[in-house]
Amino acid sequence: MVSGMLAEHLVYSGALAILAGMLSFRFAGRDSSWIIIACAYLPDLDKIGDWILNSIGFTVLFEGHTIHHGTFHNIAALVIFSVMIAFLLHPLGIRFADSLIFAAIGFGAHLFEDALVYPSNYMYLWPFTREKLGLDWLPMGGEESYHADFFHIANTEVLLIGLILLLIVIVVRTRVEGSGWVRWYLPGNFFRRETGTGSEEEKRPG
Numbered sequence: 001m002v003s004g005m006l007a008e009h010l011v012y013s014g015a016l017a018i019l020a021g022m023l024s025f026r027f028a029g030r031d032s033s034w035i036i037i038a039c040a041y042l043p044d045l046d047k048i049g050d051w052i053l054n055s056i057g058f059t060v061l062f063e064g065h066t067i068h069h070g071t072f073h074n075i076a077a078l079v080i081f082s083v084m085i086a087f088l089l090h091p092l093g094i095r096f097a098d099s100l101i102f103a104a105i106g107f108g109a110h111l112f113e114d115a116l117v118y119p120s121n122y123m124y125l126w127p128f129t130r131e132k133l134g135l136d137w138l139p140m141g142g143e144e145s146y147h148a149d150f151f152h153i154a155n156t157e158v159l160l161i162g163l164i165l166l167l168i169v170i171v172v173r174t175r176v177e178g179s180g181w182v183r184w185y186l187p188g189n190f191f192r193r194e195t196g197t198g199s200e201e202e203k204r205p206g
């Protein structure tokens, strides 16, 4: 049973979100990159998807198979989930294009992170090819030998590389924008339609 990459997905997706959010704010004046972090574990729903659907009375088959680990680890699932999320968040005040892009980045980041660690594990490019792919750039060996040696939630090497990346983007964004960017990751600001800039200054007395 695979329980790998538990903490790593959060750290890598967090780093990517801060970077993507910085670009979004620079070019569009708003930042909904929290969606990337919210989607960090979405593909792994295929571990429990069949169980959830069964418990409410459904069985869904993909190519004659029930949902199993790997079913959502491809670009077809990426597109379907991103469109669903964009429709779900639109009535709550998030622009359709924003949630579509950030959900696709978040979902895609998970697939990329899995590919970084595991050799030829999933059919990432399905339906274009059924070939099982993997980059295996980070030296972890096969999925069987992935070892979550850091309190059972992460592999120390993979986690350390992610934490360094996270630290770098935090420093870069703080140098560019000051510390105010943190506000975009506070849940109270997720569904605000306005950019939120300037409100902090106005509240200050004097």
Ligand SMILES: [Zn+2]
Residues within 6 Å of the ligand: 043, 044, 073, 110, 114
């Ligand atoms: Zn996964």
